[in-house]
Amino acid sequence: MTKRILQWWQSGIIYHIYPRSFQDGNGDGIGDLTGIISRLDYLSHTLGIDALWLSPIYPSPMADFGYDIADYRDVDPIFGALDTFDLLVREAHQRNLKVIIDYVPNHTSDQHKWFGESRSSRTAAKRNWYVWADPQEDGTPPNNWLSVFGGPAWSWDAATEQYYLHSFLSSMPDLNWRNPAVQHAMFEVVRFWLDRGVDGLRIDTAHYIMKDHAMRDNPSNQIVHTTFHKSFGAYDTQLHLYDKGDADVHNVFRDLRHLLDSYGQEQPRIALGEIHIFDVPTWASYYGEQLDELHMPCNFGLLNTPWQAQAIRQAVDTLESTIPACAWPNYVLGNHDEHRIATRIGAAQARVGMLLLLTLRGTPTLYYGDELGMENVPIAPEHERDPWGIHMPGLGLGRDPERTPMQWEASPHAGFCHAEVAPWLPVAANATTMNVATQLEDPQSFLSLTRKLIDLRRSSLALSGGSYRALESTSTNCFVYMRETADERWIVALNTGTQDQILNVTCAGDASIILSTYLDRQEHVDLATLALRGNEGGLIQLT
Numbered sequence: 289m290t291k292r293i294l295q296w297w298q299s300g301i302i303y304h305i306y307p308r309s310f311q312d313g314n315g316d317g318i319g320d321l322t323g324i325i326s327r328l329d330y331l332s333h334t335l336g337i338d339a340l341w342l343s344p345i346y347p348s349p350m351a352d353f354g355y356d357i358a359d360y361r362d363v364d365p366i367f368g369a370l371d372t373f374d375l376l377v378r379e380a381h382q383r384n385l386k387v388i389i390d391y392v393p394n395h396t397s398d399q400h401k402w403f404g405e406s407r408s409s410r411t412a413a414k415r416n417w418y419v420w421a422d423p424q425e426d427g428t429p430p431n432n433w434l435s436v437f438g439g440p441a442w443s444w445d446a447a448t449e450q451y452y453l454h455s456f457l458s459s460m461p462d463l464n465w466r467n468p469a470v471q472h473a474m475f476e477v478v479r480f481w482l483d484r485g486v487d488g489l490r491i492d493t494a495h496y497i498m499k500d501h502a503m504r505d506n507p508s509n510q511i512v513h514t515t516f517h518k519s520f521g522a523y524d525t526q527l528h529l530y531d532k533g534d535a536d537v538h539n540v541f542r543d544l545r546h547l548l549d550s551y552g553q554e555q556p557r558i559a560l561g562e563i564h565i566f567d568v569p570t571w572a573s574y575y576g577e578q579l580d581e582l583h584m585p586c587n588f589g590l591l592n593t594p595w596q597a598q599a600i601r602q603a604v605d606t607l608e609s610t611i612p613a614c615a616w617p618n619y620v621l622g623n624h625d626e627h628r629i630a631t632r633i634g635a636a637q638a639r640v641g642m643l644l645l646l647t648l649r650g651t652p653t654l655y656y657g658d659e660l661g662m663e664n665v666p667i668a669p670e671h672e673r674d675p676w677g678i679h680m681p682g683l684g685l686g687r688d689p690e691r692t693p694m695q696w697e698a699s700p701h702a703g704f705c706h707a708e709v710a711p712w713l714p715v716a717a718n719a720t721t722m723n724v725a726t727q728l729e730d731p732q733s734f735l736s737l738t739r740k741l742i743d744l745r746r747s748s749l750a751l752s753g754g755s756y757r758a759l760e761s762t763s764t765n766c767f768v769y770m771r772e773t774a775d776e777r778w779i780v781a782l783n784t785g786t787q788d789q790i791l792n793v794t795c796a797g798d799a800s801i802i803l804s805t806y807l808d809r810q811e812h813v814d815l816a817t818l819a820l821r822g823n824e825g826g827l828i829q830l831t
């Protein structure tokens with residue numbers, strides 16, 4: 289129940305924009321920075337978020353839609369130019385919005401000039417900027433490592449007769465972070481963006497950058513899948529002990545933190561890391577032993593948890609009890625790599641999910657469109673764009689369905705782009721009714737729920753920064769927890785089932801339900817006989 293002053297990245301809400309799909313500003317059917325600038329008032333005033341995180345906007349051949357970067361210090365013309373970016377930062381800051389950019393350190397595009405130099409000859413000055421290795425005696429790749437996107441993680445370079453490593457597409461060669469020159473160059477990239485006013489980095493596949501020094505084979509994976517995360521096909525046949533997450537990675541993140549901290553503590557520049565590790569202690573080690581590494585490794589735990597009250601409680605309690613004292617939690621329910629939450633758990637439970645996300649202790653990351661309950665848009669195989677889905681068909685790995693255009697209004701293409709141009713991915717069929725404009729008019733809409741919750745969170749120290757503790761109740765279908773400071777107490781009660789529940793919550797106090805996920809209820813309640821309808825979550829204030 290201690291009162292602490294929280295920093296912006298702790299009390300704030302991060303909104304994740306997939307730039308290709310947010311708003312087209314130049315009439316080519318692809319979202320861009322001008323488009324984002326035109327929607328900043330929506331983000332700051334209508335919605336009330338605090339920071340935006342942009343998926344990559346750098347020059348790129350777009351083999352992986354921008355995660356294959358050809359130049360770390362520029363903006364792809366599809367999205368704008370450096371001065372459009374500067375304008376975006378200025379306009380965002382004027383509205384008290386922070387700007388977080390995607391930083392992709394593990395790999396470049398094969399079109400990056402560094403790789404061109406590196407592959408030019410075995411003696412090239414930049415040869416060791418990437419991971420090159422000789423074949424085994426029989427000509428096969430140096431070890432058994434696999435690419436996440438299918439096939440071996442090694443491709444043969446006929447000209448120089450060596451293999452190069454790529455954890456993803458063969459057109460995305462991995463940088464060699466064991467080379468100090470690479471570290472230096474990549475830290476200069478960080479400075480380049482921080483000097484332009486960027487407030488933080490979301491580090492792509494952060495733990496991939498350090499591999500086993502000896503490049504040992506991965507052992508095979510005998511563990512039957514017990515998680516609910518997607519299957520990665522052949523990639524899951526190995527235990528990925530050696531192809532990522534080597535302990536040396538922590539030195540890099542300590543150095544990076546040092547660099548970020550050198551920009552001052554008043555408005556700290558932050559690092560979020562995409563760390564897809566489901567062993568919580570290992571994942572938590574990325575905060576750093578002295579909290580001197582990432583401000584927050586992104587927490588994907590809830591994506592891997594079945595949507596059942598007790599499983600969710602366990603995931604939250606495990607996190608709370610595992611992270612180092614003073615480390616700040618965060619939660620993710622959706623992003624550009626995961627099927628839409630409303631599709632995964634259903635539209636009704638997605639509202640319960642929003643209540644959870646916005647009332648847990650920790651920074652919420654909200655994926656664009658989830659504030660409306662946007663759903664996956666089915667994409668016919670012949671229209672598929674995502675390389676993951678295309679290279680590994682039949683596993684449901686394609687990510688186009690969760691990357692479709694933002695649904696702004698009932699007009700053609702939902703206001704995402706001009707009526708006459710085709711958007712790069714189809715707009716959802718339900719966009720005529722499920723869109724920002726329509727939902728703003730409806731006091732019970734998903735967007736109204738999200739806005740109310742953001743308002744409540746912003747106006748309550750207990751909800752944004754208070755302590756968390758799970759409460760016992762008599763229903764296993766419900767997850768109940770307390771958020772509190774010395775002056776305020778809130779109970780959140782979530783029914784993850786479809787049946788009505790009466791629960792006895794062991795807690796003293798005069799209780800009023802302030803918000804139901806149905807947005808139809810504000811009344812005194814008796815905690816000994818608290819009634820929740822199926823698919824209902826309640827936010828209850830104690831006085």
Ligand code: GLC
Binds near residue numbers: 392624
């Ligand atoms: C991360 C990104 C994903 C991308 C991959 C390769 O997982 O979130 O979209 O495809 O890295 O860069």
